[in-house]
Amino acid sequence: MEALHVAKANLTVYLHPSQTKDVNEAVTRELSSLLFKFSEIYDGVLLAHEIADVPSRHGKILSGLFPYVGVRLTANLLLFAPKPDTYLEGKVVKVGQESIHVVVLGFSAAIITVDDIRDEFRYKIKSGEEMFRSTSHKRHVIKVGTMIRFLVKSFDEEILHISGSLIPSSTGNIKWQSSLANSSRKRIEVLKDFSTGTIDGGAISNDYHVLKKSKKQRV
Structure with a gap:
């Protein structure tokens, strides 16, 4: 998925003195509080984190009314940052005459309105189930x-909400596109085998045209 990427970050996590008994656990807890929130610093939604290195179990104590401890560390961050004109995959959770609603990665909602659905798709209700079906490919x-x-x-x-489009021909049902690509690949392989004189590992008889010509001559 184009919207996912890993960033290596140098961070300073501020801990209350009461949290310094177990620094690693406290740091993990603080980073976890940022999960599924958009970070302007890293330009993405934090989905997961892995502490790569904590140079020291001790940090710099900050003076003030509450003397927090600043712990410096290096972490790998998995970020979700969808950009316009990039592609995403998601699961359809609702279909209506005017829109398709999708959930991406189980947490981000997306909507595709009828104006952003290409003309080959037509809204239908079959056996009480709402759907969009292609007029070019029934399946x-x-x-x-x-x-x-x-x-x-x-x-x-x-609000982590995405507006999407099904206008490009490369968009749509992933399973159907995959089966279509596999079928096309198999047809190409068969054509290659035929042109080289082999099908399914066996040789095509080069005498075919000769035999056909002989039969015509006998007639």
Whole structure:
């Protein structure tokens, strides 16, 4: 997924003196409090963290009413930062005549309005189930539970909400696109095998045209 990346960060975590009994646990707790929140410093939503190095178990004590301890460390951060014109994958959770609602990575909501769904898709209700079905490929269906690939139009950093698009031809039902790609790959392989004189590991008889010509001559 294009929106995911890992960043190596040099951090200073401020701990209350009461937390210094177990520095590693306290630092982990502080970093965990930032999970699933957008960070302007790293321009992304923190999804996971791994402490790579704590140079010292002791930190610099900051003077003040509450003398906090500043602990310097290095950490690897997994960030979610969707940008316009990049692609995301998500699970469809609701389909309506005017929109498709998607959840990305289990926490970020996305919406694709009917104006951002390409013309080949038509809204239908089959056996009480709402869906968008392609008029070009009947098996290309988008309904609740479908994993889809879509283009990012915008990302609201405060509420972690994404506006998406299914206009590009490379977007849609991921499973269907994968099966289509596999079918195309197999057809290409068969054509290659035929052109080189082998199919399924066996040789194609080079006498075919000769035999065909002989039969014509006998007639």
